[in-house]
Amino acid sequence: MRKVFTLTLLLILILTISAQANEINIGSCIYRFNDAFMLRFRNAMTEQSDKLGAKITMADGQDDQTTQDAQIDEFISNGVNVLIVNPVDRMASQAIIDKAKAANIPVVFINREPTPEMLASYEKAYYVGAKAEESGTQSGELIATYFKTHPEADKNHDGKLQFILLKGQNGHQDMILRSKYSVEAIKNAGIEPVEIASAIANWDKLQAMNIMNAFAMSIGPENIEAVIANNDEMALGAVEALKANDYNKGDKDLYIPVVGVDANASALEAMDKGEMLGTVLNDSDNQGAAAVKLAVALANGSDINSTGYEITDGKYIWIPYQKVTRGENK
Ligand code: GAL
Numbered sequence: 001m002r003k004v005f006t007l008t009l010l011l012i013l014i015l016t017i018s019a020q021a022n023e024i025n026i027g028s029c030i031y032r033f034n035d036a037f038m039l040r041f042r043n044a045m046t047e048q049s050d051k052l053g054a055k056i057t058m059a060d061g062q063d064d065q066t067t068q069d070a071q072i073d074e075f076i077s078n079g080v081n082v083l084i085v086n087p088v089d090r091m092a093s094q095a096i097i098d099k100a101k102a103a104n105i106p107v108v109f110i111n112r113e114p115t116p117e118m119l120a121s122y123e124k125a126y127y128v129g130a131k132a133e134e135s136g137t138q139s140g141e142l143i144a145t146y147f148k149t150h151p152e153a154d155k156n157h158d159g160k161l162q163f164i165l166l167k168g169q170n171g172h173q174d175m176i177l178r179s180k181y182s183v184e185a186i187k188n189a190g191i192e193p194v195e196i197a198s199a200i201a202n203w204d205k206l207q208a209m210n211i212m213n214a215f216a217m218s219i220g221p222e223n224i225e226a227v228i229a230n231n232d233e234m235a236l237g238a239v240e241a242l243k244a245n246d247y248n249k250g251d252k253d254l255y256i257p258v259v260g261v262d263a264n265a266s267a268l269e270a271m272d273k274g275e276m277l278g279t280v281l282n283d284s285d286n287q288g289a290a291a292v293k294l295a296v297a298l299a300n301g302s303d304i305n306s307t308g309y310e311i312t313d314g315k316y317i318w319i320p321y322q323k324v325t326r327g328e329n330k
């Protein structure tokens with residue numbers, strides 16, 4: 001009797017150990033938890049990890065690279081099987097890659113792109129994201145289409161488009177390329193863009209609102225023909241400032257088209273109310289799912305082409321952007 005009992009215990013122990021050995025542990029570093037788009041991204045990663053039976057632990061870098069570096073060290077010393085990293089400073093990714101390589105742990109970067117040279121320095125380093133220039137082009141196209149189909153949008157009747165640009169954090173590929181390609185798209189549509197003011201608002205709604213309030217005061221809202229924001233939170237901050245100036249509240253004569261990127265729920269709501277012209281879907285569901293599927297395949301040493309996502313140049317999974325408007329932009 002006693003022997004059977006011991007044997008059963010032993011069997012249970014063995015089963016538990018082997019189950020634990022098979023469970024993939026993902027350590028994920030996020031640049032900052034308090035970011036509307038990254039919240040969507042985190043939820044998508046949690047959901048996909050649950051589906052695959054993997055364990056994901058996330059750390060809040062609090063927008064500080066030193067804090068994040070310590071979190072990377074901790075994940076590595078805790079023996080995670082794979083890392084998913086959203087670097088605070090994408091130019092600091094080399095140090096992260098070097099650490100992962102030394103520990104022979106695969107690393108999947110998300111949302112903030114390391115340079116191709118950095119990715120090339122470790123065969124187990126990858127990037128999952130969306131092409132920044134694509135989102136810039138699409139947001140510029142939204143404005144250009146509106147300008148062409150609404151002659152009254154050219155408030156000073158000079159045939160040119162006087163716009164304000166609200167930019168994300170300095171050095172971020174989405175800040176650099178969205179800014180560049182949105183303006184480029186307006187030009188390509190045959191409209192001459194004139195930047196009347198621009199400022200960095202760090203992806204942040206409140207900062208954008210304060211900046212836009214100051215611009216409305218110094219420039220006069222009647223002289224602004226469009227607001228192009230690198231993301232929805234800043235677009236929404238601009239909308240708040242315009243509303244405080246009695247713009248974008250339903251009166252057609254007091255309206256400035258505002259575009260963002262992400263397609264956050266709050267932006268879609270503002271679009272439904274006619275306060276914001278449009279946005280570009282930054283597909284967090286697919287980016288989050290792809291990152292976790294790739295991470296788990298890498299940790300298991302299985303074929304990364306089995307994720308169902310195309311691997312480009314052996315290093316990248318690119319998720320497409322998509323324009324989002326409500327009827328008014330026809
Ligand atoms: C961008 C997104 C922004 C912000 C940023 C963080 O892709 O559009 O809203 O979340 O990433 O890195």
Ligand code: CA
Binds near residue numbers: 155157
């Ligand atoms: Ca004009």
